[in-house]
Amino acid sequence: MMLSAADWMSVVDWSRAQFAMTAIYHWLFVPLTLGLGFIVAIMETIYYRTGDEFWKRTTKFWMRLFGVNFAIGVATGIILEFEFGTNWSNYSHFVGDIFGAPLAIEGIMAFFLESTFIAVMFFGWNKVSKGFHLTATWLTAVGASLSALWILVANAWMQYPVGMTFNVETARNEMTSFWDVLFSPVAMNKFFHTVTSSYMLAAVFVVGISAWFLLRGRERQMARRSMAVASVFGLVFALVAAATGDGSGVQIARTQPMKLAAMEALYHGQKGAPLTVISVLKPEAERAAEEKAGWLNIEIPRMLSLMSYRDVDAYVAGINDLVNGNPERGMISTQEKIERGRVAIGELARYRQAKQAGDREAMREVLAKFDPQTPEGKAFHKEYFRYFGYGYLSSPDEVVPNVPLVYYSFRVMVGAGVFFILSFLFTLWLLKKGRIESRRWWLWVLLWSIPLAYVASQAGWIVAELGRQPWTIQDLLPTVAAVSRIDSTSVMVTFFLFVALFTTLLVAEVMIMRRQILNGPEDLSPEAGTATSSAGDKTNANE
Amino acid sequence: MDTYVLLQHYWWFLISLLGGLLVFLLFVQGGQGMLYTVGKSGMERDMIVNALGRKWETTFTTLVTFGGAFFASFPLFYSTSFGGAFYVWMLILLVFVIQAVAYEFRRKADNFLGEKTYEWFLMINGVLGALLLGVAVGTLFTGANFTVNRLNLANVGGDTTISQWTTPWRGLDALADYRNWALGLAVLFLSRVLGAQYFLNTIDDKSIRTRSRRQLWFNGVPFVLCFLLFLVSILLSDGWAVDPATGTISVEPYKYWHNLLAMPLLFAALTAGVLAVLTGIVRDLRKESSTQGIWWSGSGTVVTVVCLFLLAGYNDTAYYPSLSDMQSSLTIYNSSSSEFTLTAMSIVSVLIPFVVAYIWYAWRAMNRRKITREEIASADEHLY
Numbered sequence: 001m002m003l004s005a006a007d008w009m010s011v012v013d014w015s016r017a018q019f020a021m022t023a024i025y026h027w028l029f030v031p032l033t034l035g036l037g038f039i040v041a042i043m044e045t046i047y048y049r050t051g052d053e054f055w056k057r058t059t060k061f062w063m064r065l066f067g068v069n070f071a072i073g074v075a076t077g078i079i080l081e082f083e084f085g086t087n088w089s090n091y092s093h094f095v096g097d098i099f100g101a102p103l104a105i106e107g108i109m110a111f112f113l114e115s116t117f118i119a120v121m122f123f124g125w126n127k128v129s130k131g132f133h134l135t136a137t138w139l140t141a142v143g144a145s146l147s148a149l150w151i152l153v154a155n156a157w158m159q160y161p162v163g164m165t166f167n168v169e170t171a172r173n174e175m176t177s178f179w180d181v182l183f184s185p186v187a188m189n190k191f192f193h194t195v196t197s198s199y200m201l202a203a204v205f206v207v208g209i210s211a212w213f214l215l216r217g218r219e220r221q222m223a224r225r226s227m228a229v230a231s232v233f234g235l236v237f238a239l240v241a242a243a244t245g246d247g248s249g250v251q252i253a254r255t256q257p258m259k260l261a262a263m264e265a266l267y268h269g270q271k272g273a274p275l276t277v278i279s280v281l282k283p284e285a286e287r288a289a290e291e292k293a294g295w296l297n298i299e300i301p302r303m304l305s306l307m308s309y310r311d312v313d314a315y316v317a318g319i320n321d322l323v324n325g326n327p328e329r330g331m332i333s334t335q336e337k338i339e340r341g342r343v344a345i346g347e348l349a350r351y352r353q354a355k356q357a358g359d360r361e362a363m364r365e366v367l368a369k370f371d372p373q374t375p376e377g378k379a380f381h382k383e384y385f386r387y388f389g390y391g392y393l394s395s396p397d398e399v400v401p402n403v404p405l406v407y408y409s410f411r412v413m414v415g416a417g418v419f420f421i422l423s424f425l426f427t428l429w430l431l432k433k434g435r436i437e438s439r440r441w442w443l444w445v446l447l448w449s450i451p452l453a454y455v456a457s458q459a460g461w462i463v464a465e466l467g468r469q470p471w472t473i474q475d476l477l478p479t480v481a482a483v484s485r486i487d488s489t490s491v492m493v494t495f496f497l498f499v500a501l502f503t504t505l506l507v508a509e510v511m512i513m514r515r516q517i518l519n520g521p522e523d524l525s526p527e528a529g530t531a532t533s534s535a536g537d538k539t540n541a542n543e
Numbered sequence: 544m545d546t547y548v549l550l551q552h553y554w555w556f557l558i559s560l561l562g563g564l565l566v567f568l569l570f571v572q573g574g575q576g577m578l579y580t581v582g583k584s585g586m587e588r589d590m591i592v593n594a595l596g597r598k599w600e601t602t603f604t605t606l607v608t609f610g611g612a613f614f615a616s617f618p619l620f621y622s623t624s625f626g627g628a629f630y631v632w633m634l635i636l637l638v639f640v641i642q643a644v645a646y647e648f649r650r651k652a653d654n655f656l657g658e659k660t661y662e663w664f665l666m667i668n669g670v671l672g673a674l675l676l677g678v679a680v681g682t683l684f685t686g687a688n689f690t691v692n693r694l695n696l697a698n699v700g701g702d703t704t705i706s707q708w709t710t711p712w713r714g715l716d717a718l719a720d721y722r723n724w725a726l727g728l729a730v731l732f733l734s735r736v737l738g739a740q741y742f743l744n745t746i747d748d749k750s751i752r753t754r755s756r757r758q759l760w761f762n763g764v765p766f767v768l769c770f771l772l773f774l775v776s777i778l779l780s781d782g783w784a785v786d787p788a789t790g791t792i793s794v795e796p797y798k799y800w801h802n803l804l805a806m807p808l809l810f811a812a813l814t815a816g817v818l819a820v821l822t823g824i825v826r827d828l829r830k831e832s833s834t835q836g837i838w839w840s841g842s843g844t845v846v847t848v849v850c851l852f853l854l855a856g857y858n859d860t861a862y863y864p865s866l867s868d869m870q871s872s873l874t875i876y877n878s879s880s881s882e883f884t885l886t887a888m889s890i891v892s893v894l895i896p897f898v899v900a901y902i903w904y905a906w907r908a909m910n911r912r913k914i915t916r917e918e919i920a921s922a923d924e925h926l927y
Contacts, residue, residue: 067647074600075643078607079636082625085614086633089626090696093705096618097880104615105891107608112898115600116905123597128908136905167881171693171705172618174881348697355694391699481696484626485704490713494633501637505644508655515653 007488008480014491015087015483020465021495022079024458025502029073029509031457034148034195035202035233036066037141041134042229048134058222060125061521062206063137065513067122072509076502087491091472091482097174098164098181099154106150114143148195156187158473159464160255166385168351168370173476186251190464193244196237197457200420203234204453207427209517211446214437219520228431235424242417246307252467253308253316256474258399259467261319262406264304265293269318269326275303278411281404288320293403319403323396334396341391344384389471392481401469409459409466416456423449548787550885551875552857554616557892559852561609562680563845566730568602569676570837571595573738573762575642575669576731578662581742581754586916588662589650589926594745594914595738596646596927601902603643615888619691619878620863623706627689628679628714635675642668646927669738670731677730679714681723683855684777684799686864688716691871709867722780725773732766733820733844740827740837747913756828763824770817778803783861785874792861792872802858809857813850819843 040063047055081103085092092099120128120136128136157163163180164173175181207230213223252260260266265281266273267288279294287293305314315329325333347366354362370385371377393399427446430436436443468474472482574581574595582588614621625632641664648654649661688709695705710716717723739755739762746752782798785791795801803810823840827833856862861872879885912918919926 068651071644071647074603075640078603078639078643081607081610081614082632082636085610085621085625086629087626089622089706090704092614092622092626093618093693094696096614096621097884100611100615100618100621100880101884101888103611104608104888107604107611108891108894108898111604111607112601112902115604116902119597119600120905120909123909127912132908170881171696175884175887178887342699345697345699348694352694352697392703394700481703483704484629485702485707486626486629486713487711490629494629497637498640501640504656505640508644508648511653511655512648512651515651519652 010488011486011491012479012483014488014495015486016479018087018491018495018498019080019083021499021502022076022083023461023465025506026073026076026080027458027461028454028506029069029076030148031198031201032069032205033066033073034144035199035237036062036069036205037137037144038199039202039206039230039233040066041137041141042233043226044134044137046229048130054221057521058226061222062226063121064516065209067118068509068512068516070118072505075505079498087484087486088472088482089484091477094172094477094482095158095473097172098157098161101175101178102150102154102157102181106147110143110146110150112143113139114147117143145195148198149191152191152194153182153184153187155464156184156190157181158471159190159468160184160186160251161473161476165372166370166388168348168367171348173473186255189244189247189251193241193248194460196244197241197417197460199237200234200241200417201453201457203230203237203424204420204449206230207234207424208447208450211443212517213520215440215443215447220437222521224431224436227427227436231424231427231431235421235428238417238421238424242421245414245417249307250310256468257317258319258322258401259406259463260308261317261322262401262403262467263410263463264316265403265407266304266316266318267293267320269316269321269329271305271315272302272313273304273316274299274301275307281407284403287403319400323400334390334393334399337387337390338393338396340384341387341389341393343391344380344388345391347380347384386475389473389476389478389481392478393470398470398478401467406463406467409462412459413456413463416452416459420449420453547882547885548876550882550889551879553889554612554879554885555856555862555875556849556853557895558609558613558616559849559856560845561605561612562852563848565602565605565609565676566733566848567737567841567844568598568605569673569730569734570737570741570841571599571602572669572673573731573734573736574741575665575738576673576735577738577755577758578666578669581739581751581758583750583754586919587748587751589919590746590748590751590914590916591742592646592649592665592927593919594742597909598741598906599642599646603639606639616880616885617873617875617878618880619706620873623689623691623873623878624679624682624687624714624863626706627708628682628687628717629708630712631675631679631714631717635672635679638668638671638675642672649927669734673731673734674727677727678717678723680730680851681720681726681773682717683852683862684726684780684782684864685717685720685722686783686866686872687714688712688867689865689871690868691865691873722773722776725769725776729766729769729773732762732769735762736766736820736824737837737840737844740823740840743827743834744837745910745914747915759824759828763828767821783864783869783872785859785861785872785876787859787876790874790877792869792874794869798860799854802854802860805858806853809850809853812846813854816843816846816848816850820847 040059043055043059043062047059117136117139120133121140124133124136161173162184163177164175167174207227210223210227213219264276265287268291276294277298277300279297281287281294282290302312304316306312308314308316317331321329321331323334325331325336347369351363351366354366368374368376369380372381427436430439430442470478472479574591578588578591582591645661645664649658689706690709691706693705695703736759739758742751742755778800779797780799781794781796783792784795784798820840820843823836823843826839827836856875861874863873865871
């Protein structure tokens with residue numbers, strides 16, 4: 001099927017848009033599921049140990065919100081899995097040997113755990129023993145986080161491909177070490193950072209909703225106690241998220257220097273680079289040309305060097321260095337990388353020719369170059385193959401991601417994270433002093449922290465994923481060579497179809513959640529449901 | 544048989560097994576499709592939704608795992624079929640997305656779209672989900688219009704896509720082959736048979752039982768007809784055979800029939816599977832008190848579907864024949880993951896019996912009590 005060059009680019013863009021849109025919607029639901037699962041498990045454990053009906057009622061209330069949220073998370077997740085194939089068919093082939101394994105293990109180990117025990121958790125209250133039920137609740141939570149582990153291992157591999165060799169015959173990367181893939185430092189760090197920040201989001205959610213109950217003077221005991229459980233939970237994991245976030249900085253500096261430069265809008269590399277707390281970015285041309293990329297810079301001297309290399313004097317590469325090269329620092333230009341990448345791809349073409357001609361000698365030569373076990377293969381890998389993906393780029397500036405988006409997203413994520421740590425501490429202090437209900441302004445702050453947590457969580461993914469553009473696999477496969485050969489109209493149609501569907505379902509989800517919260521921890525069986533919802537309406541009318 | 548070939552066969556078997564389990568679990572879809580035919584009142588529909596609602600996630604998870612396992616073990620199929628038959632897969636996804644929210648949202652206050660809409664979602668998924676999956680699996684026998692050239696990756700600045708579809712229909716072309724329809728309809732009617740049997744087994748209610756039993760007739764007969772049509776037409780069709788030594792693919796008349804003869808164990812299992820499905824239907828139809836037919840029909844379904852998949856992929860057969868370029872056809876040899884990956888995953892697959900065991904344990908714990916009007920009316924249960 002023939003596509004014009006313009007249409008081809010538009011397929012890439014629409015496919016990116018479609019994947020990004022699905023991922024954004026998916027991530028609206030996943031973090032809450034991850035964290036709330038553990039929070040209800042903790043609450044149910046208290047019920048199990050004390051036998052206090054209050055805790056059962058409290059557990060059930062939060063569990064109901066978990067259920068509403070879980071369903072739509074599942075709905076958006078299945079699309080992501082299949083979109084690897086539908087929209088990124090070359091990508092699926094190129095990495096399937098590595099990427100598929102974690103995905104399959106995720107299905108076998110985690111999804112079934114989650115989906116089996118979630119049914120016990122919701123429907124088993126009067127069917128199974130208290131101990132079995134509690135176990136089911138914990139297993140559901142563990143299953144959810146295990147799912148996250150495997151998919152994040154796969155994602156980390158895309159950011160930092162390890163444990164594989166390129167097979168010329170099959171034209172794909174093949175796994176040579178499962179442990180290298182699973183325990184890659186990037187994978188471990190990414191997993192802990194992502195799940196702990198999700199636990200934090202769920203804690204912000206529980207604290208915020210509890211604050212709302214206190215503002216209304218309803219369910220005060222439930223609200224105070226939920227707030228206490230969630231604040232401790234949130235504080236612990238917010239601190240872990242901060243530590244792992246710091247760890248990511250170190251890894252990005254080594255594995256994705258362009259992402260780091262974009263996060264900091266650092267155009268000119270320097271020794272002892274300062275960390276910009278915040279600034280207003282200048283227009284692109286000025287950013288790249290002038291010494292400072294922003295106006296009104298608030299900086300911490302040498303901090304960026306310290307954070308990324310653990311050394312106050314370390315050199316941090318800038319965008320210009322990475323694009324134009326910096327011979328003093330031994331950095332080659334992107335143009336050079338493009339040419340080397342083409343040499344590597346050229347060897348593939350040579351192999352094809354040799355194969356067609358039946359030239360076994362030439363075939364052997366190419367195979368030797370791609371074999372990392374031989375000295376020749378090692379050299380070829382170091383000089384050429386590591387730039388393989390660059391060969392598909394047509395101009396050097398394609399390696400620069402959208403700087404303002406990455407730059408500001410990063411600041412939103414970090415700023416919100418710091419704020420949440422302080423907020424959990426302050427809330428705990430107020431709870432301890434018994435003053436939480438008299439600080440109404442703070443309760444409002446807590447309530448309005450909920451959307452902030454979602455924005456921060458999305459911002460984190462924007463940094464991670466937009467920051468690595470144009471790579472689907474870092475340095476090995478850019479989006480332009482990864483996409484399926486579909487006409488852009490088809491992708492556009494499905495894009496809008498899913499936008500409409502997801503938006504409708506999101507509206508439904510938010511409305512249901514709101515109603516469940518307004519109703520409070522009352523029983524909601526069908527008949528009782530109508531009764532309480534009219535009761536809820538009455539409460540509203542009174543307010 | 545060398546290890547790599549053995550692993551390829553092992554993983555094709557696991558894919559077949561997941562496929563078999565998936566088709567059995569489509570009783571959820573079958574049941575959804577009969578929401579209004581079996582459930583005449585709101586109460587009855589609530590009972591049905593709650594009976595199915597405890598199982599839908601297992602079906603859904605099996606579908607996701609089926610996809611994940613296919614990706615992991617035969618990535619070239621994933622990139623060829625999904626990226627090529629774009630419309631069909633997107634349509635399948637769409638009908639599963641609307642299902643996933645329907646159970647939880649249906650009876651919730653302020654659900655925005657209203658109870659009826661979510662019930663429509665369930666029915667659309669119930670009919671189209673089963674039908675389209677059947678049609679898609681049909682193409683493993685009837686083939687599709689694609690080409691595969693791995694070294695397209697070398698075309699810098701040109702057409703780098705490895706797997707390409709050669710028609711603008713992007714998978715809808717499967718609907719032009721009556722054999723795909725036959726399998727799609729067979730899966731649809733079978734899912735409804737299993738759905739009715741599941742109701743008999745799980746819901747303790749006279750009117751639902753009477754109507755479910757009637758549905759066994761209405762769906763059992765067309766299932767048998769469609770299935771036989773599919774099976775006979777496939778056994779009479781040409782198949783694509785691969786020479787494992789050279790990888791060359793050629794047409795072989797009566798290939799699937801030959802496969803049955805070459806694998807007598809498979810022949811026997813297929814026959815037993817089909818008979819078990821029929822036995823289950825007949826048992827539930829003959830005796831008023833029978834509620835256990837689903838175990839016969841269910842296990843028969845798993846065995847039958849596994850055999851169909853093995854028929855498509857074993858005995859040096861191309862399991863995804865290309866109608867555009869014969870040599871592009873996919874076989875378990877040319878489309879699998881590397882030996883290393885298959886080995887690593889095989890080690891993980893040891894966990895499968897354990898997974899099946901806990902699912903079984905949890906199901907039994909949950910299904911000990913039948914669903915009744917009283918339970919649905921009681922206030923202290925979480926309900927859909």
